[in-house]
Amino acid sequence: MRVPESWLRSMVDPAISTDALAHQLTMSGAEVEEISPVAPAFSGVRVARVLEVSKHPNADKLSVCKVDLGGEAPLQIVCGAPNVRSGMLAPCAVVGAVLPGDFSIKQAKMRGVDSEGMLCSAKELGLSEDGGGLLDLPSDLNVGDDLRSALSLDEKVLTLKLTPNKADCLSIAGIAREVAAINKLRINWPEIRVVAPAISDVLQVRVDAPDLCGRFSGRIVRDVNPNAATPMWMRRRLERAGQRSVSALVDISNYVMLELGRPSHIFDLDRIHGGLTVRWARKGETLKLLNGNTVALDEAVGVIADESAVESLAGIMGGDSTAVGDSTRNIYIEAAFWWPDAIRGRARRFGFSTDAGHRFERGVDASTTVEHIEYITSLVLQICGGQAGPVTDVVLGLPHRPAVRMRVARCQQVIGASIDASEMGDIFRRLGLDATREQDSFVVTPPPYRFDLEIEEDLIEEVARIWGYDNLPARAPLARATMRSHSQTRRTPHTIRAALSRLGYVEAVNYSFVDAGWERDFGTAGEPIKVLNPIASDMAVMRTSLIGGLVANFTHNARHRESDVRMFEVGKVFIRDAAASDGPLSVQGIRQPMHFAAIASGLAQPEQWGSKPSRAVDFFDVKGDLEALVPRITLGFEAAEHPALHPGRCARVLHEGRTVGFIGELHPRWVQQYDLPSAPILMECELEPWLVAQVPVFEDFPRTPAVTRDLAIVVTEATPMARIGAVLEQVARSPEISGVVRRWQLFDVYSGKGLQDGQKSLALRLWLQDTGSTLDEQKIEQIQQVVLRALGSVGAELRR
Structure with missing residues (x-):
């Protein structure tokens, strides 16, 4: 947004320099990106009056002019501008002048006639792009x-570079309000006079869409002169604010928008058939806009229509059929309040943006439509003449602005400074906010032009920026170190990271936002949690598994011909769970457990002369890594199915009889879909079981010898070894044996001759030792029977 300094200072004029003013605005939240002069640098250009114009004797398109510069004698200048005429005032660059682009003016002879300078166009002076003739100066x-x-x-x-929440600053008046509040000054508001109706004509308006338009005001003005010249002061302000002058009626509408922030529209009344209806468009309708584009409309776009056709895109741009032109004599001035949600994004659907849409989609004051109609009318009558009718005002519903409470102590805590409550109240008063003191709080009712004041933090921001960020005390950060004890019964996630690193895995850190397709392919936790405002389309949901991110990392490496890959990740997953409660670090209905996952591919060991041929990493390599992560953790493994893993090459990981994870080879379907050179091995587990550490317990050095016994048991082929292991672990802790079974090991598996179909034989070795006494054969036999009875619970029998 471009703000001419003179226009701003006409409303509020602090006794500070331009640079200081820019600094104030920037520190208050309205960032000043650039300070530039109205015109580029040039020198030696003076106001001249053309006294005589005669044709050049040797050139049809050139004129020889006598120019008065206030000196003793006029200058002779050869000019090729088509609009040069006797009596006009125009810029004249005298000999020695330097124009933009470092162009020096010298005395010259043009087609045999001496020229003592140059009459200039606005383009040659860098004032505009209009180079079709001389710049016609005010008389x-x-x-x-x-x-x-x-x-x-x-x-x-x-x-200025304004943030989207600062819709109240999209006008000169809005910026003046900020400057006045910072400098404790009063604003010189433009004078708005009520125009008494001279005629009784009104245009019937019906609003059929209250969710589109909350208020619609308008007025008929007859017998206007559309060809009246826009006053130079208005043209100058418009051009310096970045608006091209079009015609008096259009310029007036644009001027009020820039000055007060109120977009409006002026219709050619004689082109309106019947009354106007504010409604949602109907599918199949079209509209030719003022910019020449014809757009197809649908039910999501608001319009203003007459009895025969659509005449305007509500809050965005008028239509070509009712645009004012040179033949316009009667006009209808419209000012409305459009609901921001009804305007937001509509212009972008058609591939353009407008100043009106930019303001309406952020929120425009709904209380001043009639007041601004009066202001526009007075300018029209002053410049273009005419007779005005009464103002019609249709009000359906205005925004409800609930009061916002701000605690004084909370404000001081957030800002980090002891701002007195009386100063806070003064800041609210200077900003024009209706603030009431209630004990240790302020209750503020936001004005209708402030759509950004909704919560306590918004009011704290207002206090901070007007009080001045420059006033914040400079304090060095202070971190109070607290010695914390580390429980021997807990490990930290860093322990797991370090263990995986020692095993040759490299840590990956991925986003918690993932592609919804990954969750369909690899997830097992049901419907993932969708992100309301994703930063990218491939980050639309919260992950329920770490597998998708690691597969993506592996795919990236594979495409770069990196085949030996071992990576891991430790992080949260997000699972819907009605039992999850709300808390400081938790959200109701969402469980957020920590998981760790790893992926491995390539050679099991680096190529070497002592191991040929080289072997690819397999299920058992990764299983061994999982078991080696931390000491003294007992895991079980059972065949299972997982949507991400190969059927028949997948196992669930058991800890104390509960499934805590999965391990296996990536499913061939995903190997093909992601175009992978080979199937990597994956594992993913809950982190919590690996964080529980056993406290070391003193045990006397054994004084009795250990005894080994081998047992051969017969079980069905479907019986997993994990179930046998769980039984043996339970027996080892039972009161009957009380620690005599020190450890066990499976050393052979047999199936075939001597066994029935569907059976297998497992050879187990038990290490027995009693620290209190030497085991005799009778005691050993009793222990063996206890073990066999326990194994019978899973259908195991002693092999005969």
């Missing part, structure tokens, strides 16, 4: 004056 300028001074071309223009 009230003094001949001979320096043009930069005469037109205030050294004035500065501030280019």
Whole structure:
């Protein structure tokens, strides 16, 4: 947004420099990106009056002009501008002048006629893109004056970069309100006079869509002169604010929008058939816009229509059929409040943006439509003449602005400074906010032009920025170190990271936002949690598994011809769970357990002369890594199925009889879909079981010898070894044996001759030792029978 300094200072004029003013605005949240002069640098250009114009004797398109610069004698200048005429005032660059682009003016001879300078167009002076003729200067300028001074071309223009929440600053008045609040000044508001109706004509307006339009005001003005010239002061302000002058009626509408932030529209009344209806468009309708584009409409776009056709895109742009032109004599001025949600994003659907849409989709004051109609009318009557009718005002519903409470102590805590409550109240008053003190809080009712004040933090921000970020005390950060004890019964996630690193895995850190396709392919936790405002389409849901991220990492490496890959990740997953409660680090209905996962592919060992041929990493390599992560953790493994893993090459990981994870080879379907050179081995487990550590317990050095016994048991082929192991672990802890079974090991598996179909023989070795006494054969036999009875619970029998 471009803000001419003189226009701003006409409303509020603090006694500070331009640079200081820009700094104030930037520190208050309205960032000033650039400070630039109205015109580029040039010198030696003066106001001149053309006294005589005659045809050049040797060129049809050139004229020889006598020009008065206030000196003793006029200058002779050869000019090729088509609009040069006797009596006009125009810029004249004298000999020695330097124009933009470092172009020097010298005395020259053009087609045999001497020229003592150059009459200039606006384009040649860098004032606009209009190079079709001389810049026609206002007649009230003094001949001979320096043009930069005469037109205030050294004035500065501030280019502001506003954040989307600062809709109240999208006008000169809005910026003036900020400057006045910072400097404790009063605002010189433009005078708005009520125009008494001279005629009784009104245009019937019906609003059929209250969810589109909350208020619609309008007025008929007859017998206007559409060809009246826009006053130079208005044209100057518009051009310096970045608006091209079009015609008086259009310029007035744009001027009020820039000055007060109120977009409006002026219709050619004689082109409106019947009354106007504000409604949602109907599918199949079209509209030719003022920019020449014809757009197809649907039910999601608001329009203003007459009895025969759509005439305007509500809050965005008017239609070509009712645009004012040179033949316009009667007009209808419209000012409305459009609900921001009804305007937001509509212009972008058609591939353009407008100043009106930019303001309406952020929120425009709904309380001032009639007031601004009066202001526009007074300008129209002043410049274009005419007779005005009464103002009609249709009100359906205005925004409800609930009061916002701000605690004084909370404000001081967030800002980090002891701002007195009386100063907070003064800041609210200077900002025009209706604030009431209630004990240790302020209750503020936001004004209708502030759509950004909704929560306590918004009010704290207002206090901070007007009080001044520059006033914040400079304090060095202070971190209070607290010695914390580390329980021997717990490991930290870093322990698992370090263990995986020692096993040759490299840590990956992936986003918790993932592609919804990954969850369909690899997830097991049901419907994932969708992100309301994803930063990218492939980050639309919260992950329920770490597998998708690691497969993506592996795919990236494979495409870069990196085949030996071992990676792991430790992080949270997000699972819907109605039992999850709300808390400081938890969200109701969402469980967030920590998981760790790993992926491995390539050679099991680096190539070497002592191991040929080289072997690819397999299920048992990764299983061994999982078991080696931490000491003294007992795991079981059972054949299982998982959507991400190969059927028949997948196992669930058991800990104390509970499934805590899965391990296996990636499913061939995903190997093919992701175009992988080979199937990697994956594992994913809950982190918690690996964080539980056993406290070391003193045990006397055994004084009795250990005894080994081998047992051969017969079980069905479907009986997993994990179930046998769980039984043996339970027996080892039973009171009957009380620690005599020190450890066990499976050393042989047999099936075939001597066994029935569907059976297998498992050879187990038990290490027995009693630290209190030497085991005799009778005691050993009793222990063996206890073990066999326990194994009978899973259908195991002693092999005969």
